[in-house]
Amino acid sequence: MTVVGTICAVLLSITGVLCIVRIVRGPTMLDRTVAADVFVAACAGAIGIEAAIGRHDTTLSILVVLALVAFLGSVSIARFAAPDTDRSSRDDEGQEDGS
Amino acid sequence: MIDVIAGFLLIAGALMATIAAIGIVRFPDVLSRMHSATKPQTLGLLLILAGLGLRLQDLSDITVLVLIALFQLLTAPVSAHMVGRAAFRTGLARRESLTVCEFDTDGTWDTEDDGGSPGTTR
Numbered sequence: 001m002t003v004v005g006t007i008c009a010v011l012l013s014i015t016g017v018l019c020i021v022r023i024v025r026g027p028t029m030l031d032r033t034v035a036a037d038v039f040v041a042a043c044a045g046a047i048g049i050e051a052a053i054g055r056h057d058t059t060l061s062i063l064v065v066l067a068l069v070a071f072l073g074s075v076s077i078a079r080f081a082a083p084d085t086d087r088s089s090r091d092d093e094g095q096e097d098g099s
Numbered sequence: 100m101i102d103v104i105a106g107f108l109l110i111a112g113a114l115m116a117t118i119a120a121i122g123i124v125r126f127p128d129v130l131s132r133m134h135s136a137t138k139p140q141t142l143g144l145l146l147i148l149a150g151l152g153l154r155l156q157d158l159s160d161i162t163v164l165v166l167i168a169l170f171q172l173l174t175a176p177v178s179a180h181m182v183g184r185a186a187f188r189t190g191l192a193r194r195e196s197l198t199v200c201e202f203d204t205d206g207t208w209d210t211e212d213d214g215g216s217p218g219t220t221r
Contacts, residue, residue, distance in 0.1 A: 004106035011113035015139070018120035022132075030129045030186050034136045037178065038123055041139040042116045044171075048147040049109050052154040060163045067144075067170035071178035078181035081189055 005053045012049070015042040029081055033074045040070045101153050108150030115143030128193055129186040133179060140175045144168070 019042065022035035044066045051059050115138045122135025148164045155161070186192055194200065 001102065001106065004109055007110055008113040011110070011117045015113075015116040015120040018117075018124050022120075022123045028129065028189075028191055030182055030189075030191060031132060033182055034129065034132050035123050038116070038119050038136045038139060041136075041144060042120070045112055045116055045139060045143055045147045048144070048151050049113065052105060052109055052147070052151040055154055057155060057157070057160045057163070060160065060167070063167045064163065064170065067167045067174065071174035074178040075181045078178070078185035081185040 001053050005049070008046075008049045012042050012046050015039075029077060033077045037070070037074050040066065044070070101156075105150040105153035108146050108153065112139075112143045112145075112147035112150065115139050115146065119143070128196070129191045130183060130193075130196070133183060133186075137175065137179060141172060144171055 016039060019035045019039040023032045023039070026032045026035060044063055047059050047062055047066075051057065119135045119138040122138075123132050126132045126135060145168055148168055152161045152164050155164075
C-alpha cells in the first residue's frame with residue numbers, strides 16, 4: 001500500500017502542478033474555472049486515497065461536503081461571465097474576459 | 100488480494116486526474132478542456148471511491164461513499180452545463196469545431212429549423 005500511495009501522490013502532484021499552470025496561463029476566466037474544478041477533483045481524490053491507505057473513515061465527511069459544494073464556484077463564475085439579462089452588454093464582456 | 104484490486108483502482112483514479120490535467124494544458128479551447136476535465140470529476144472519483152470501499156469494507160462507510168458518488172454525479176453536470184453555456188455565449192466556442200450547432204450567432208435558438216447541419220455553422 002505504501003507503493004500505491006507513492007504512485008498516487010506523484011500522479012496527483014503532477015495533476016496539481018499542471019492545473020496551476022493552466023490557472024496562471026489560461027487566456028479566459030472560464031479556462032481558469034475548468035482548471036480549478038479539476039484541481040478540486042484532484043484534492044477530493046487525494047483525500048480519498050489518503051483515507052484508503054490509512055484505512056480510516058474520519059475524512060469521508062469532507063468528501064461529502066466537497067461533492068456537494070464544489071460546483072457552486074464554477075456556477076457562480078459562469079453566471080458572472082455571461083449574464084443573459086440583455087444582449088447589448090454582451091459585446092464588452094467578451095473583451096473583459098481576456099484580462 | 101482485495102488490497103491489490105483496491106490499489107489498482109486507486110492508481111487508475113489518480114491516473115485519470117493526471118490525464119485530465121495533461122488535457123487541460125494541451126487542448127486548445129474551453130470546450131475541449133471541459134471534455135478532459137470531466138474525467139477526474141466522475142470516473143476518477145468513482146474509481147477512487149470503489150478502491151476506498153474495498154479497503155474500508157464497512158457498511159456504514161460504503162453508504163457514505165455511495166452518497167458521495169451520487170452527489171458528485173448530480174453536481175458535476177450542473178457546473179459543466181453552466182460553464183459550457185457561458186463559453187458559448189461569450190463566443191469562446193469555435194464554431195467550426197462544432198458538428199451540430201442549434202444556436203444562432205447571438206446565442207438564441209435557431210428558429211428556422213435546418214436540423215443544425217454543419218454547413219450552417221457560422
